[in-house]
Amino acid sequence: DTGVSQNPRHKITKRGQNVTFRCDPISEHNRLYWYRQTLGQGPEFLTYFQNEAQLEKSRLLSDRFSAERPKGSFSTLEIQRTEQGDSAMYLCASSFTSGPRVNEQFFGPGTRLTVL
């Protein structure tokens, strides 16, 4: 399967702990996005990378959140000092930089975070 993969699929943690999620995009895709989705809502944009450069961050991404894409391939999203309000599905998506499918974002299955 050459789609977007995310690990872990589920994470349960206690409030105050740090968590890190990984996203492996489709190998030909230079663009990578992180979103957060809660029940009954659409995905909320968190941040965007083109190759290894983080080009845009949402105001939703507080200083407890950090994302990296060190070699322009996989990406990690870390949440420090987790709070119960961080409980959500964290989705990663990737897309081409050019070509006929440049606007299509391919999503991974997500990491479901539960903060107790």
Added chain:
Amino acid sequence: RKEVEQDPGPFNVPEGATVAFNCTYSNSASQSFFWYRQDCRKEPKLLMSVYSSGNEDGRFTAQLNRASQYISLLIRDSKLSDSATYLCVVRGGGFKTIFGAGTRLFVKA
């Protein structure tokens, strides 16, 4: 006001019905528009892009009215398999992509 607003739903329709979803966006500088579909407990998938002239893909027709900042999706001859949440998506000049809350569709036999 939310940046992208959709009909709250849910829509419950019989097979074969025609159903229309509406969406409005607040940023007049928005440049790209899409409809995504999300099945229960699954990730979103692109259904279709929305072009200024309107576009059709089989049973699905999307329209954009920039003056009114309004997007629509029409589904004709609904199938049971069309049951899903339909997400209106807007992107501005940058890369920030805004999703609506989604409209849930139930198609019944």
